[in-house]
Amino acid sequence: MANWSINRVIALVIGIIFLILGIVGFVTPPENSTGVQATFGIFDSDTIHNILYVVTGLLGIASAFTGYERHFNQIFGIVYVLLALLGLIPQLYFPAGSYGDDKGLFLGLTHLNAGDHILHLITGLIAAAVGFFAKGTLRNPGPNARARHSL
Template identity: 85%
Template structure:
């Protein structure tokens, strides 16, 4: 088993777990209205496609942490999610307009997004990109002999 835990590995694993949990919670949370919008934890708008994407991203993050692809995951995830956060604030990218309440439509005609989603995407994207592009170091568990030598 690989005992080397780099910051990239930890970040990929944490992001994977967060997004997997949000996707699963979204699947078990009942829709709030006739548009099928789900309010995950009362913060994030979601729907079935949104939940599937979160589960896939979560599984990719977790898998990358255990297959040696954590740095590449963080780089790609970071770019995609920062871009998603920035594009998500452009009203013209939401269509068709919804017929329920304040629903402005689906982002790129695919899924619901709200301010909570944009903030989550921006923060996790910036963290992942920063770590993926600028940090490569590994934290190693010292061998038992090394610990003994240090205490002498």
């Protein structure tokens, strides 16, 4: 595993971030008026949300070690940018008022808030940009690189 591409690094980092968010979401107690967890006090989460993050994290980590990192970044990027943009449409949250002053669940499935939208947009844009435009490996010139170039 000597060749580390930028796609591989990004897939692994995204995988680790989402896996951590998903696991921490499972152990975070309900904190806000909607009765859902606020992971790190920033991201709304519930069981479905945490499962999606754990699955995303595991897919990112697995792709980094199986050669599918570029495909992961491309698909993850498109899906999460779309999720971030669709999350801004109030009509996609239902049933309204089902959790205190909650406006509803995104597509009737999970809670999302501004922190989630920002996370999804930033990670989605980074993954898509790297997945579609970056190629090649990261090179470590090693200790003898200067000696070779100075000859």
